[in-house]
Amino acid sequence: QVQLQESGPGLVKPSETLSLTCTVSGGSISNYYWNWVRQPPGKGLEWVGYIYYSGSTNYNPSLKSRVTISVDTSKKQFSLKLSSVTAADTAVYYCARSNTAVVLSILRPYYFDYWGQGTLVTVSS
Amino acid sequence: EIVMTQSPATLSVSPGERATLSCRASQSVSSNLAWYQQKPGQAPRLLIYGASTRATGIPARFSGSGSGTEFTLTISSLQSEDFAVYYCQQYHNWPPMYTFGLGTKLEI
Numbered sequence: 001q002v003q004l005q006e007s008g009p010g011l012v013k014p015s016e017t018l019s020l021t022c023t024v025s026g027g028s029i030s031n032y033y034w035n036w037v038r039q040p041p042g043k044g045l046e047w048v049g050y051i052y053y054s055g056s057t058n059y060n061p062s063l064k065s066r067v068t069i070s071v072d073t074s075k076k077q078f079s080l081k082l083s084s085v086t087a088a089d090t091a092v093y094y095c096a097r098s099n100t101a102v103v104l105s106i107l108r109p110y111y112f113d114y115w116g117q118g119t120l121v122t123v124s125s
Numbered sequence: 126e127i128v129m130t131q132s133p134a135t136l137s138v139s140p141g142e143r144a145t146l147s148c149r150a151s152q153s154v155s156s157n158l159a160w161y162q163q164k165p166g167q168a169p170r171l172l173i174y175g176a177s178t179r180a181t182g183i184p185a186r187f188s189g190s191g192s193g194t195e196f197t198l199t200i201s202s203l204q205s206e207d208f209a210v211y212y213c214q215q216y217h218n219w220p221p222m223y224t225f226g227l228g229t230k231l232e233i
Contacts, residue, residue, distance in 0.1 A: 035223075045169065045212055047223035058220045061126075094168055098216075110216050111159035113180070115168040
């Protein structure tokens with residue numbers, strides 16, 4: 001059974017960089033896309049971005065200028081950095097795996113089949 | 126960006142009754158639509174993918190239908206554990222720009 005676990009500081013100061021790591025266990029990190037999704041308190045879900053195990057990335061255009069996602073396959077971890085944070089970035093951050101399928105010789109990401117439990121990050125001085 | 130609109134925002138239903146939740150896409154997403162259930166303090170859980178395929182371990186009382194721009198999640202006989210928030214998500218484009226609906230809260 002695949003399990004994902006987020007870790008990182010729960011409190012970040014405004015203008016600083018939010019950093020989180022997701023550790024994958026119970027399955028391979030290879031041949032999958034790995035996502036970050038966030039949820040402000042009392043609100044809906046927002047996709048932040050993903051990384052393929054090989055390192056290629058795709059980000060939500062609304063956050064693209066501030067987001068970096070990286071992967072360390074040897075540790076079965078992927079990480080999120082979000083720079084210049086404000087109170088609007090306060091949210092529960094989830095990591096999630098995209099199920100994949102081959103379409104026209106491309107391994108494409110689809111729906112999210114495994115999620116971490118989430119970690120609340122508060123932006124406050 | 127494909128905008129997903131869910132209705133109603135809140136649905137009040139009694140246990141044992143049927144619940145019908147709707148999701149509309151601003152442009153066709155074919156069958157590239159998933160439904161998730163989220164309970165308070167928990168991560169979302171995949172219920173349905175491909176618009177109509179139940180995920181592993183999901184009870185048969187959950188069913189999904191639709192294609193293109195109109196989708197429906199039906200829960201045939203509500204159990205107490207089904208009261209939660211339900212989100213639809215599209216994963217149509219390549220490269221994907223995943224978008225979720227704002228959710229439907231199913232309450233007793």
